[in-house]
Amino acid sequence: MKVLVTVAEVAEVEDKFEVSDDEIAEQYLTYDLNEWDDYAVEEAVQLSEEEEDVEVITATIGPERSEETIRMTLAKGADRAVRVWDEAIESADYLDINSKADLLAAVVEEENPDLVLSGVQSGDKANGATGVSLAQKIGFEWGAVVNKLELDVDGGVATVHRELEGGVEEVTDIETPAVLTIQSGINEPRYASLRGIRQAQRKPLDVQTLEDISLDADVVESPLAQTSMYKPESESDTTMWTGSPEDEAAQLADLLRNKGVVDA
Numbered sequence: 001m002k003v004l005v006t007v008a009e010v011a012e013v014e015d016k017f018e019v020s021d022d023e024i025a026e027q028y029l030t031y032d033l034n035e036w037d038d039y040a041v042e043e044a045v046q047l048s049e050e051e052e053d054v055e056v057i058t059a060t061i062g063p064e065r066s067e068e069t070i071r072m073t074l075a076k077g078a079d080r081a082v083r084v085w086d087e088a089i090e091s092a093d094y095l096d097i098n099s100k101a102d103l104l105a106a107v108v109e110e111e112n113p114d115l116v117l118s119g120v121q122s123g124d125k126a127n128g129a130t131g132v133s134l135a136q137k138i139g140f141e142w143g144a145v146v147n148k149l150e151l152d153v154d155g156g157v158a159t160v161h162r163e164l165e166g167g168v169e170e171v172t173d174i175e176t177p178a179v180l181t182i183q184s185g186i187n188e189p190r191y192a193s194l195r196g197i198r199q200a201q202r203k204p205l206d207v208q209t210l211e212d213i214s215l216d217a218d219v220v221e222s223p224l225a226q227t228s229m230y231k232p233e234s235e236s237d238t239t240m241w242t243g244s245p246e247d248e249a250a251q252l253a254d255l256l257r258n259k260g261v262v263d264a
Contacts, residue, residue, distance in 0.1 A: 001051065001153055003044045004113035006104055006131070007058045007073055007081075008034040009066040010124040022229040033069045036119025040182040042189040043149060044117050045077035051153055055079050059107045061100060063090065067205060074200035075192035082107055086209035088217040096222040101133035103220075106213035108138050115158070116179040120145055128181075135179035142179040143172065147186050151176075 009031050017028035033041075041058065048054035056078045060070050063085055070081045084103050089095065108116060116138075118131035135142035147169075148161035162170040163183055174180070192200075210216060239255065241248045256262045 002113040006118040009069040038189045040117040074203045075196040080204040092220040105137040131181035147183045
């Protein structure tokens with residue numbers, strides 16, 4: 001059995017930052033594995049530990065910088081990784097959901113997995129659409145916002161618990177091959193051990209260009225464009241107090257009385 005996990009490296013922004021040329025300046029960014037994808041990787045690795053002959057592959061669209069993040073997924077138990085990148089992707093003005101789904105669909109076609117896992121959303125864009133869009137591209141059954149998974153490998157059926165609005169949980173059977181988007185909390189992602197980190201350096205990480213996956217540069221063209229980026233203006237001032245807890249409580253009480261929130 002083969003499980004493919006789509007993995008994204010996301011940017012985390014410092015509390016204080018500057019916008020330059022409609023982008024957040026690089027010095028204010030740090031990069032890490034997307035939180036929801038971490039849960040998807042853990043779910044795949046647990047499947048490989050519970051079932052015999054399960055291979056876990058991660059697939060990432062990202063520059064060379066992302067290999068540190070990809071190696072972390074290998075350190076946590078994935079068997080090998082695929083990274084898709086070339087000059088056409090790097091020079092794209094905006095890589096939209098449709099383009100990402102096309103790129104990942106090409107990897108799926110090459111790998112022919114039995115199950116594809118993806119995080120519900122990414123921590124930076126929070127679109128929550130890549131996994132479902134990918135399923136549509138490749139013609140797989142799909143289940144979104146999965147917070148519990150029971151897989152019958154021999155029967156080719158995934159029983160999934162899905163988190164719906166209003167706290168409602170749906171339980172349904174989905175035939176494999178399928179795409180499942182994994183919700184946070186489905187498991188407890190492991191930390192990479194020192195041994196795992198060492199082993200990850202020897203695991204295969206295959207870098208593929210558009211040509212390698214039989215796509216041309218048109219795949220990254222998008223009708224969408226980012227027109228601007230700016231810091232939102234604060235709608236109200238923030239009052240900060242210092243002193244002992246008693247002093248701060250007195251100052252807060254004075255403010256509430258002055259605002260008419262409490263009686264004088």
